[in-house]
Amino acid sequence: MNVPNILNNPSLWQHQSFINNQWVDGKASKFDVVNPFDGQVLTSIQGLDLAQVHTAIDTAHTAWQAWAKTSAKHRATLLHRWADLIDEHTDDLAKIMTLEQGKPLSESTGEMGYANSFIRWFAEEGRRVYGDIIAANQPNLRHQVLKQPIGVCAAITPWNFPAAMITRKVAPALAAGCTIIVKPDSQTPLTALALAYLAQQAGLPAGVFQVVLGDAQMIGEVLCQHPTIRKLSFTGSTRVGKILMANSASTLKKLSLELGGNAPFIVFDDANLEQAVDGLIASKYRNAGQTCVCANRIFVQNNIKEQFVQLLASKVATLRVGNGLDKGVQIGPMIHQDALQKAQKLLNTTVNQGAKIITGGAVHHSSALALMPTIIDGVRHDMDIAQTEIFAPILPIFGFDNENEVINLANDTPYGLAAYFYTNNMARSWRVCEALEYGMVAQNTGLLSTEVAPFGGVKESGFGREGSKYGIDEYLTIKYWCLHIDD
Numbered sequence: 001m002n003v004p005n006i007l008n009n010p011s012l013w014q015h016q017s018f019i020n021n022q023w024v025d026g027k028a029s030k031f032d033v034v035n036p037f038d039g040q041v042l043t044s045i046q047g048l049d050l051a052q053v054h055t056a057i058d059t060a061h062t063a064w065q066a067w068a069k070t071s072a073k074h075r076a077t078l079l080h081r082w083a084d085l086i087d088e089h090t091d092d093l094a095k096i097m098t099l100e101q102g103k104p105l106s107e108s109t110g111e112m113g114y115a116n117s118f119i120r121w122f123a124e125e126g127r128r129v130y131g132d133i134i135a136a137n138q139p140n141l142r143h144q145v146l147k148q149p150i151g152v153c154a155a156i157t158p159w160n161f162p163a164a165m166i167t168r169k170v171a172p173a174l175a176a177g178c179t180i181i182v183k184p185d186s187q188t189p190l191t192a193l194a195l196a197y198l199a200q201q202a203g204l205p206a207g208v209f210q211v212v213l214g215d216a217q218m219i220g221e222v223l224c225q226h227p228t229i230r231k232l233s234f235t236g237s238t239r240v241g242k243i244l245m246a247n248s249a250s251t252l253k254k255l256s257l258e259l260g261g262n263a264p265f266i267v268f269d270d271a272n273l274e275q276a277v278d279g280l281i282a283s284k285y286r287n288a289g290q291t292c293v294c295a296n297r298i299f300v301q302n303n304i305k306e307q308f309v310q311l312l313a314s315k316v317a318t319l320r321v322g323n324g325l326d327k328g329v330q331i332g333p334m335i336h337q338d339a340l341q342k343a344q345k346l347l348n349t350t351v352n353q354g355a356k357i358i359t360g361g362a363v364h365h366s367s368a369l370a371l372m373p374t375i376i377d378g379v380r381h382d383m384d385i386a387q388t389e390i391f392a393p394i395l396p397i398f399g400f401d402n403e404n405e406v407i408n409l410a411n412d413t414p415y416g417l418a419a420y421f422y423t424n425n426m427a428r429s430w431r432v433c434e435a436l437e438y439g440m441v442a443q444n445t446g447l448l449s450t451e452v453a454p455f456g457g458v459k460e461s462g463f464g465r466e467g468s469k470y471g472i473d474e475y476l477t478i479k480y481w482c483l484h485i486d487d
């Protein structure tokens with residue numbers, strides 16, 4: 001294992017699964033972790049076999065029996081200690097993330113802060129879990145409600161946010177008194193392992209937080225079908241979410257599914273255009289367009305469209321593409337060849353269907369996987385792109401004439417994760433926010449994610465909420481206690 005010489009603490013560079021606070025070599029086949037910017041193999045990892053995944057589940061169950069009995073205050077202390085270590089090692093963690101994921105270092109550093117905000121938030125939320133005492137309906141009865149940890153949990157997390165999608169599942173689980181096994185995406189396991197290393201250093205007991213690596217299908221099936229696991233949280237595609245839901249049916253597991261999106265970004269003619277352009281760039285080109293909440297369909301009112309596109313194109317032309325480790329780079333490579341090819345195919349189809357490339361469209365000279373930030377105009381609702389989660393730095397512009405028309409277009413998708421709109425008209429703000437069939441709506445800003453607010457979707461974008469005061473409920477069960485007392 002070659003540790004990159006840019007790390008201050010080489011111990012953060014791990015390449016084995018983390019089970020029962022031990023680094024474990026798998027007994028199944030090997031896979032490589034590759035830097036998407038230059039295709040270099042960063043390390044090779046031996047995947048776990050079925051028996052080893054079962055061991056992790058048994059370990060999590062044993063650990064849960066003790067962890068669930070600890071006080072919320074004790075769990076909070078350990079979580080804050082973990083967060084302190086993450087803060088201390090942010091520079092290294094961000095470099096590891098950029099190496100395996102490709103995103104610019106500024107974004108990786110930002111993601112580490114975002115990831116850590118969930119740990120600190122839920123450390124405190126765990127201390128604010130309340131039950132109820134309900135007014136008795138008979139003189140000799142007393143009714144109480146207890147909230148208890150649901151048990152052993154599992155999380156399957158994506159490559160686009162290698163840290164934050166882990167901590168926003170792990171932190172509420174641990175704070176609630178659950179134990180959790182994480183299966184990170186095989187393209188970005190190194191950030192997860194570095195987080196596990198720091199969790200151990202912070203004193204989290206063995207088996208409370210484990211990371212299992214290997215064949216996604218095999219591990220996914222075990223995590224879904226094993227009766228010991230009471231809760232599964234997944235962030236990823238709608239296609240995979242449906243498979244996990246079907247696989248979890250045999251054990252009626254509680255699920256949180258944060259799935260795909262097709263976010264409308266609506267600009268009305270009374271909006272502040274400069275603000276709208278900046279918000280759009282922040283939303284669309286974050287992580288090279290590879291987020292579930294990226295602006296996907298940009299609807300601009302026809303009477304301001306030309307002016308808007310000109311302003312947008314002038315700003316997009318200044319975005320710097322390249323190696324995420326280089327200072328000032330704003331757009332890194334896409335995650336892999338398939339993702340790039342899918343994006344190029346979609347772009348070609350959209351152009352063949354009549355749209356026009358305003359800027360970008362080509363692969364950048366710095367990396368075989370870096371697609372230049374692209375704007376396409378003249379896009380229509382009957383084109384394939386209108387119903388596709390783009391997941392690439394491609395920004396399609398649609399025109400519209402009035403509010404009713406754009407709301408109907410915005411809602412005409414099976415997805416319902418995030419939606420954005422820009423207007424300074426108060427009555428319209430209420431009408432539009434209420435009419436959009438989305439779990440999250442942002443007005444006059446292109447970024448809405450924070451640990452204090454509920455993140456999640458409706459329709460085929462899934463269910464369950466992460467972050468906020470609601471996020472911990474996903475890891476708790478309600479027990480009704482009916483007590484008969486003698487006179």
Ligand code: SIN
Pocket residue numbers: 160161164235290291292293449455
């Ligand atoms: C995602 O793309 O799945 C998460 C984005 C975020 O948390 O902002």
